[in-house]
Amino acid sequence: MSAPVRQASRRRSLIRLLEPLDRVASECTRILSTGHSHFENDGENYMIPRFLYIGRPGGGEMMRVGIFATIHGDEPEGAVALARLLDNLARRPELGEGFGIFIYPLCNPTGFEDGTRTSRSGLDLNREFWKNSAQPEVRFLESEINTHGFHGIVTLHSDDTSDGLYGFVRGAVLSEYLLEPALREANRFLPRNRRSVIDGFVSREGIIHQGYPGMLQSAPGSVRSPFEITLETPQKAPLDRQVSALVSSLETILTEYRRLQSIAQNI
Numbered sequence: 001m002s003a004p005v006r007q008a009s010r011r012r013s014l015i016r017l018l019e020p021l022d023r024v025a026s027e028c029t030r031i032l033s034t035g036h037s038h039f040e041n042d043g044e045n046y047m048i049p050r051f052l053y054i055g056r057p058g059g060g061e062m063m064r065v066g067i068f069a070t071i072h073g074d075e076p077e078g079a080v081a082l083a084r085l086l087d088n089l090a091r092r093p094e095l096g097e098g099f100g101i102f103i104y105p106l107c108n109p110t111g112f113e114d115g116t117r118t119s120r121s122g123l124d125l126n127r128e129f130w131k132n133s134a135q136p137e138v139r140f141l142e143s144e145i146n147t148h149g150f151h152g153i154v155t156l157h158s159d160d161t162s163d164g165l166y167g168f169v170r171g172a173v174l175s176e177y178l179l180e181p182a183l184r185e186a187n188r189f190l191p192r193n194r195r196s197v198i199d200g201f202v203s204r205e206g207i208i209h210q211g212y213p214g215m216l217q218s219a220p221g222s223v224r225s226p227f228e229i230t231l232e233t234p235q236k237a238p239l240d241r242q243v244s245a246l247v248s249s250l251e252t253i254l255t256e257y258r259r260l261q262s263i264a265q266n267i
Helices: 014-027 077-091 109-114 136-148 174-186 239-266
Strands: 031-041 044-054 063-069 099-104 152-159 166-171 201-204 227-234
Touching (some): 014 044, 014 077, 031 077, 031 136, 044 077, 044 109, 044 136, 063 077, 063 136, 063 239, 077 099, 077 152, 077 239, 099 136, 099 239, 152 239, 166 174, 174 227, 174 239, 227 239
Parallel strands (some): 152 227
C-alpha cells in the first residue's frame, strides 16, 4: 500500500507555536533570537529556532544551560512551557541572574508539523545522537552542545503512558540533587510517578539513572561533565498543569544550581 499523501492544510502551524516566544523576545532586551539552523526536506525549508536569555551578571562565570523541547514532534508541551519560562524571566530577572539560557523549543519541526513522534525521515531523533547521524536536526544540535559547553542540559518530554511526573538524570552527581527538588516543586501541579519501573527502567521516587542509547545529551567523553536532566510530564494531564509543572521544575533547577554554585565558590 502506498503511503498516504500529507495534506498541507492539516499540518500544525510552526508559526503559531513559536509566536509567543517571538513576542517575548521582541519585548525583552535580555532575550535574543540568535539565529536558526535551516535545512531542506522534500523541497521545503525548515528551521530550528534558538533563543538566548542573558541574565544579569551574577559575580562569576556565566552559567550556560541548554533547554531542549519537541525532539518528539507529538510532544509540543515543552515548547509551550518554554514560552512561559521566557515570559517569567522577562518579568522577574532575578530568576535568571548569572545565567545564559539557550532555548531550543522546536527540535523536530517536521515531526511537529505532521503530529508525529518521528521526523519526516521516519527516524526517532532522540535515538540518533552521537552516532554519526546524517539527520540535519541532530547534526545542528550536536554542534550547539559542543560549541557552547553547557554547564547543564535539560530536555522536556511528555509521556502518554505515564500517570505522573518523572525524570532521567545523567552525568554529574549534581543532577539528582537538582531533579529531586524540581519534582517536589512540580508536585504542586501534578502527581509524581512513584512506580518502581517506569518506561522499562528501574525508578526510585520518579528518578531514573539509565536512559536510551542516542538520547539528546552531552557528547560521550566530554571534558566538562554537565548536569543532565530529562523531565517527563504525563501527556494526558491538562496542558496548563503540564506547563505549570515544567516551568516550576525549570525555575527550581536554575535556583538550586545557582545556590549550589555559590556554596562551591565559598568552600
